[in-house]
Amino acid sequence: MTYFIIAGESSGDLHARHLMDAIKTKDPEATLCYWYRPELAYMGFVSVLMHLPEILRGMKECRKAIQEACPDRLVLVDYPGFNLKIAAWFHKTFVSPCRQKGLACPEVVYYIPPKIWAWKEGRIAQIRRYVDKVLSILPFEVEWYAGKYDYHVDYVGNPTLDEITLFLSSLTSEKVDRWRASLGIAGSKVVALLPGSRRQEIESNLPMMLRAAEAAKGEFYYVIASAPNMSKEFYDRVITEALGQRSSHIQDRIVLAPCQGSWSSFMLLHNAHAALVTSGTATLETAIMSVPQVVCYAMRCGKLVSYLRRFLLKVPYVSLVNLIVGREVVPELVAGELTQEALDKCFSSVLLDEECRIAQRRGYDELMRRLGQPGAPERAATQIVN
Numbered sequence: 001m002t003y004f005i006i007a008g009e010s011s012g013d014l015h016a017r018h019l020m021d022a023i024k025t026k027d028p029e030a031t032l033c034y035w036y037r038p039e040l041a042y043m044g045f046v047s048v049l050m051h052l053p054e055i056l057r058g059m060k061e062c063r064k065a066i067q068e069a070c071p072d073r074l075v076l077v078d079y080p081g082f083n084l085k086i087a088a089w090f091h092k093t094f095v096s097p098c099r100q101k102g103l104a105c106p107e108v109v110y111y112i113p114p115k116i117w118a119w120k121e122g123r124i125a126q127i128r129r130y131v132d133k134v135l136s137i138l139p140f141e142v143e144w145y146a147g148k149y150d151y152h153v154d155y156v157g158n159p160t161l162d163e164i165t166l167f168l169s170s171l172t173s174e175k176v177d178r179w180r181a182s183l184g185i186a187g188s189k190v191v192a193l194l195p196g197s198r199r200q201e202i203e204s205n206l207p208m209m210l211r212a213a214e215a216a217k218g219e220f221y222y223v224i225a226s227a228p229n230m231s232k233e234f235y236d237r238v239i240t241e242a243l244g245q246r247s248s249h250i251q252d253r254i255v256l257a258p259c260q261g262s263w264s265s266f267m268l269l270h271n272a273h274a275a276l277v278t279s280g281t282a283t284l285e286t287a288i289m290s291v292p293q294v295v296c297y298a299m300r301c302g303k304l305v306s307y308l309r310r311f312l313l314k315v316p317y318v319s320l321v322n323l324i325v326g327r328e329v330v331p332e333l334v335a336g337e338l339t340q341e342a343l344d345k346c347f348s349s350v351l352l353d354e355e356c357r358i359a360q361r362r363g364y365d366e367l368m369r370r371l372g373q374p375g376a377p378e379r380a381a382t383q384i385v386n
Contacts, residue, residue, distance in 0.1 A: 002031040003384070004071035006062065006086060008079030010197060010228060011281045012112065014262050015159045015377075016077045019111060022381035033069045035062050055082070063089060070094075072106050073384055076131075080114035084123060087130040107132040109384050113153065117144050118318075124149050135380045139370050140324060154383060157376030160281060164288050165374045167266045179267050183255050185221045191351070192272035192291065194265070194282045197227040199234070201278060204298035206235075207242035209276045211340055212347040214243065214250050220351075222250060225268055226259045274350045274357075279334065283319040287330070287364045292350040292357045295319040296333045296343055321363070324370050329363030
């Protein structure tokens, strides 16, 4: 069979590649086609509008590639704004004509579905109409879809758990020593700063993280997880603007870790005493690595966003850790709740308060029980192939 897989962001790319390896194992004769364009993954109405011609060109290229491949399975990985439009086009172009002729139809599988439990619930209509099977990586989604919409989804496990398990299985003390030596932090305690992967995210979050580090006590190295396609000069500018022209006691202890895919962020978290993390998959990675954290996400017009959140956001939390466990395991400072004073206080707790650190790790134990065992790509591939 021919499988056409679409992903649009770095985390989705990682999950998609492991899924393709698993599909090849389940179906040795498989033809795999992969379409991945991270440069088209824009967020927010204004950003999408500004880059609309570029996005439309990308969508045209994707449709052309699908027509050339004529796949038996269209596998969508996250990336809902783009993927649901492709699913609608695929249904009209491939599925409907086959049904009209009484032929076997190609199928659409959504691996890592849209987070409609948080926002844009209206997408359930598109999922019902254009998607044949939904494979979830978040355990609470099974009950949510069933209870809210009487719609069946299958939980196949979480691929982040697989990826970290694989990383840890190949880890050696020599690799850790080389990594630390390359950054000049041998023998020192490390705090991980994960300010996001997009320029706007980094410019909004990293300055507040650095000022929280400046306010904290203790001799730590503050290691920034750099994003792909972001230059060192960009980070240097953000750091300088955050700390100003004054001499800061942490300036010599701020280190930029080169981006080497998920390996570099996993290595950073493996060595971290604590972390400041923007919301997203990184919060889950940090928890699986058992690193105490503060989730913080700065946004423009933060107070307005926090006010509107009460009406627009359908869930009480934004971090995957808290959502999966069902209670606040890690502190969340988002939009209007994120002030420098609040961040300084929370960061000091996860850095220095042992009771706070122990409480978070107990919550992480509960998280791991809910995630289950590794093997998500294999379980997903079995369903897709069959």
